[in-house]
Amino acid sequence: MTRPPLAAVPTGPVVVPGAVRALAGDDDVTPVWRNGLGGLTFRLEPVDGSTGDARYAKWVPAGTPEIDLAGEAERLAWVGDRSPVPQVLDAGADDDGAWIVTRAVPGRSAVEPRWVADPATAAVAIGRGLRALHDALPVASCPFTWAVEDRVADADARLARGDGPDGWFPEHRDLTAAEARSRLDDLPAVEHLVVCHGDACVPxxxxxxxxAFAAHVDLGSLGVADRWADLAVAAWSTEWNYGPGYDGHVYAGYGIDPDPERIAYYRLLWDLS
Structure with missing residues (x-):
């Protein structure tokens, strides 16, 4: 089974779902992101260019259980003003798909050309932003989890459907499915529980x-886990978006030394689940 394409800015025509068109009203609708599962994000902006009223609409087609927009809306509401994240303005679903609409927050994605041209600065800011999120959110009162046990169960389901080395990142393609799965049983001891972002990739x-760090978006998997579950993938994603050599900047921005054992484990878990 082949890995879905990485998320990216759409480069061709995009059909605007009817629900998004209705939510936009008279606003301009601009597609800004497409993920590998068919989900789309649109910027809704008044035709007069008054950016203070800009909104973002995330939409996923029906039958996409990997993306729970209702759950993301709950998580964003829980975070509230503890950390800079989008404010949810609307959420819903119909026969074609589900959506959430959020108020635009200051800042630009770390994959915009400005930051692709200055990846060292961006990677340090990504680390600092992740540390700020982890420090700000209270583990004891968080109702959401990103537990390894649940993620391993997802990995098992994917392996049962036929996922294997040809769909994994190059770092893991020399493993058989059985070898990779057996490594997930060797869970390192928890180093430090935090409320993780859950998808702390560069975009x-x-x-x-x-x-400077501005905000986080796409928190649909936010929940309590070891901080290395976020750190390992945040640093790894700099390679996908900027090229090799910038993972250390993320750890430096966070203020931590790399932990090779936990990095290897959580990257494999990400790949399989």
Missing amino acids: NTLLHDDG
């Missing part, structure tokens, strides 16, 4: 124009 961090 989900917004930066100010001066290179």
Whole structure:
């Protein structure tokens, strides 16, 4: 089974779902992101260009259980003003798909050309932003989990459907499915529980124009887990978006030394689940 394409800015025509068109009203609708599962994000902006009223509409087609937009709306509401995240304005679903609409927050995605041209600055800011999120959110009162046990169960389901090395990242393609699965049983001891972002890849961090962390988006998997579940993948994703050599900047921005054992484990878990 082949891995879905990585998420990216759409480069061709995009059909705007009817629900998004209705939510936009008289606003301009601009597609800004497409994920590998068919989900789309649109910027809804008044035709007069008054950016203070800009909104974003995320939409996923019906039958996409991997993306729970209602759950994301709940998580964003729980985070509230503890950390900079989008404010939910609307959420719903119909026979074609589901959506949430959020108020635009200051900042630009760390995959915009400005930051692809200055990846060292962006990678440090990604680490700092992740540390700020982890420090801000209270583990004891968080109602959401990103537990390894649940993620391993997802991995088992995917393996049962036929996922295997040809659909994994190159780092893991020399493993058989059985070898990879057996490694998931060797869970490192928890180093430090935090409320994890759950998808702390480069595109989900917004930066100010001066290179400072601005906000996080796409928190549909937010929940309690070891901080290395976020850190390992945040640093790994710099390779996908910027090229090799910038993972250390993420750890430096976070203020932590790399932990090879936990990094290897949580990257494999990400790949399989």
